Amino acid sequence: MAAAKPTPTDSLSFCLAQLTEAAGEGLGGGKDPAASETPLGRALLALRTRHVKATGGIERFRARGGLRPLLALLRRAAATGPAPLQAGAGSAPSPEEGAVVGPAPAPVPSAAASSPPARLRKTLDLALSILANCCTEGACRAEVRRLGGIFALVTILQCVKTDSIQNRTARALGNLAMEPESCGDIHSAGAVPLLVESLSACQDSQCRQSVVRALRNLADSPQHRLALAQKGAVRPLAELLAAAPDPALTLALVRALQELSRGCSRACAEQLSLGGGLGPLVGLAAHPKRAVREAAILTLANLCAQGLVRPALGNAGGVEVLLGELRRRRGPGGTGPAPQQPLVRAVCLLCREAINRARLREAGGLELLMALLRDPRASPWHPRVVAALVGFLYDAGALSRLQALGLVPLLAAQLCGEAGEEEEEGREAASWDFPEERTPERAEAGSFRSLRSWLISEGYAAGPGDISPDWSPEHCPTPEPPEPCSLAPGTPVPQPPRPLRTPERGAAASEEPWGREGPALLLLSRFSQAPDPSSALVTGPALCGLLAYVTGAPGPPSPRALRILARLTCNPACLEAFVLSYGAALLRAWLVLGVAPDDWPVPRARPPRRSQHRELGEMLLQNLTVQAESPFxxxxxxxxxxxxxPEDRVACALTLPFICRKPSLWRRLLLDQGGLRLLLGALTRPAPHPLFHFFAADSLACLQALLSPTVAAVTPVLSPTTPEDPGPSSRCLYEPLLGPSPSPAPDLHFLLDSGLRLPAQRAASAEASPFFRALLAGSFVEAQMDLVPLRGLSPGAARPVLHHLHGCRGCGATLQPVPPVGQPLLGSEAEEALEAASRFLLPSLEEELEDAVGRIHLGPQSDPESVGEVFRLGRPRLTIHCARWTLGPGQCPRKRALALVGLVETAGQEAGALVEALLAVVMGAE
Structure with a gap:
C-alpha cells in the first residue's frame, strides 16, 4: 500500500502560521478571520489530534510560541460582546448570536456575522481543547497565567453558555487550578459563581464532571474552601449527589465534597445538609467502588467537625458507618495509624451529643475507643479519646462498661503521659446539645438559664457569675463540689498543705486548672464517687498514676486529684483494698519518704520532694488510720x-504499723495473733510487690518505733546503731613482753605455722581460758614444753588472742585484724581470730572481736554492702548487730531497705537466724 500523501497540516509550522494569522498577529490584524476559517479549523484539528498529543508535543508547542496566538484567538472570542450563545450542546445558534471569533474591540465583521455559527463554535471548541491539553503541563500553566489567559477563560465562561464550550473552559480552568498561584487568580477573576451557575444550568454529564473537577481543584487551601462554601458551591454538589447521577459523575461529586469539607466550615456543613447530601453519602459508604466508598466516608468524617450537623449525621446512620470503617482499618489487614486519624477524630467528636453517644454505645463504640487507648501506636490520639469519654460522665451504664473494660488504669497512665499532637477544635465543634443562642442583646434565654442552673448543681460552676453564654464544658470546667469524708463522729479532718489544698467553694473561688490531664481527672473523680470504688481505683496502677501526677506535675497539681485521693482514703469501703494492694505503704513510701516504684532499687534523677507532698501523705495515712481504728x-x-x-495476711501485717496507732489493736494483731512472724516469714518468699522489701523494712522500723517510742525519740538522725563505743583505751599488758627487755620475762613462747614465736606468760594464759588451762597446766605434753605450737593461726589473728590471754581489755588489739570497709570479711584475719576465740574458749574475746567488727563495718556511714559482709560471718551476735543497724530509727529508708534485701539474699533458705534476729530487735529483746 502506498504511503499516505503528506498534507500541510502535518507541519507544526504550518499550523502555527494558520493560528497566528487567525489571531491577527502575523497579518497585522487586518484579515477577515471568516475567510481563513476552513484552513484554521484544519490546523486546530491537527494541533489537537497530532501535534499536541505526540510525545513532547506540548513542550514543542509552547517552545514555538503557540500559546500566545492561541490565547489571542480565545481573547478575541471573549471580546465578542456580552450577548452569549444560548444554544444547548449540539444545537446551532441563531444568526443574531454573533461571531465567536473576531477582532477586539472592533465590531464584528459582516463576513463573520454571516458565517455558520456551528463552524465558529467548532473553532472555539478546538482552541479550548488545545489549551486545556496544554495546561496539563506545569510550564504551560505558568505561561498561560503570565499571558493573562485566566481572564479570557472566565470571560468565555460568562458569555458562551454552550455545554461543550462550558465543558472545555471548565476543564482548562481545572487544569490551571492545579497550581496555587493560578488557583488564586481564578478565584480573584470571579470564576467560582460562574462555575456554580454552570453546574446548575448544564445538563451534560461530562460538562458537569469538568465543572465539579474545577471546583475541587479550586479548594486547595482553607481560605479557598471557605470562599467556595460562602459562594454556594457546596449545595449544588449535594443536590446533584442526591439525584443519583451516573457513576462517573458520582465519583467526581464525592471527591469534590471530600476536598471541600476538609476543615469543614459552618457554611459547608449547612449547605451540604440543606442540599440533602447526608443520606446519599451514608449510602455511598457501602459503594462497591473503593474510590467512591472512601471519599464518602472521609467526607462524613470531615463533617463531624461541625456540631450543627452531627445530630443529623447520626440520624442518617453516619455513626455506624464511621465506627465500621474505623474497625475495619484497625483489623487484620487494615491500614496504618495515619489513615485512621480522621476517623478517630470523627468518632470522638460524635461523642459530644447524647443521641450519637447512645448510637455509639449500641454499635460497640466503647470497646473500640478502649482498644485505641490500649494501642501504643495510637498514643497521639489518647488525649482526644479520653476527652471524648468525658461525654459519658453521667451515663451510668456506659461508665460501668468502661470500668469493666479497664478504663481506670488507662486513665491513670494518661495523667503523666506525653501530650498528643492534636489540633485544637474550634467553637463550632462544640456539642450541639446546647447550641449557642444568637440574640442581638446577648440576653440570657430561658434555655441558657436552665443550663446554668444544671452546671451549678453538677459542680461545674461555683455560682452564676462563673458562666457566660459562651461557656463550654470542654474548655473551662470549674471545680466539682467536695465529697464529705466518712470519718468517725467528732474526729477532726486533717487538711492538706496550703499549695495542695482543695479550693473553697464560693463566689470568689478561682477557676480550677484544666490541662491535658483534666478529662482523665474528671472521669477518675466520677469513678471515685461510687459507693465502693475500691476495685477500680484502689489498685496499684491507678494509685501510681495519681501519685505520679501529684508529685510530678510541673506546677501545683489539680485540686481534683487531691480530692480523689482524700475521697478514697476516707471511704470505709476502700480500707481493705488499700491494705491488700499495699496502697497505704505506697502512699507512705512515695509521698512521705519520697521513693517511687521506679526509684527502687536504683534512684532516678527527679525534682526534690516538696514538703507539701510529705504533708499530703501524712494526711492520707491519717484518713486511713481513722478508718482502721473504727469498729468496722x-x-x-x-x-x-x-x-x-496467706498473701492477704502478709499484706495486712505489713500495713498495720502504718495505719494503726492504738496499742491494744496492733499489739493484739501483730504480737498476740502472729502478724509480725507472718511478715518476717514472707521476707524469704517471692516478693508480691516490686517495693515489698522496701515496704517491709519501713514497716518493721515503724513497728519498732511503736514498741520503743522513747528510743526513737532520743536517737539522733543517722546515729550509730552498733554496740557502744568503749571508753578511753586501757593500758596494754602484753606490749611489755614484746620489747627487747621484756618485763616480766616470758616463760613460754607460742609457735605459729609461719615460724613466728610469740612470748607469753604461762600462768596468765592458763588462767584466762579453760582451753589453755588444760593445755598448759594439765597432763598434756605441752605443759612441759617451753615452745608450744598453735596451729592454723596467722600472726594477725594470733595477736588479739595473746593480748586477751594477758588481760588486755580495750587496748585496741581486737581492731587490728578487722579489714577496712570495702574489703571482704570472709577469709580475713578477723574471721580467723573469731574462730580462734571460739576454739580457745574465749567468749569475752569473741564479744570484743564482734564489737570491733560492728564498730568498723556497721557505723553511721556504712553502706548496705558492709551489712551483708558482716552477716556472712554467720555469728549470732553479729546477726543481731546487722538487724539493729538495718532497723535503726535514724537510718535512711533506702539504705535500710537495701540492707534488708542483702540480708535476705545472703540468708537464702536458711533464714531462721535472720528472722529471729529481726524479731528480737523489733521487740527490743536482743
Missing part, C-alpha cells in the same frame, strides 16, 4: 489477718 475497720483487719489467704 477493726473487724475488717482482724478478719483479714485471721481468715485471709
Amino acid at each position: 475497720g477493726v473487724g475488717a483487719l482482724t478478719h483479714l489477718l485471721l481468715s485471709g489467704s
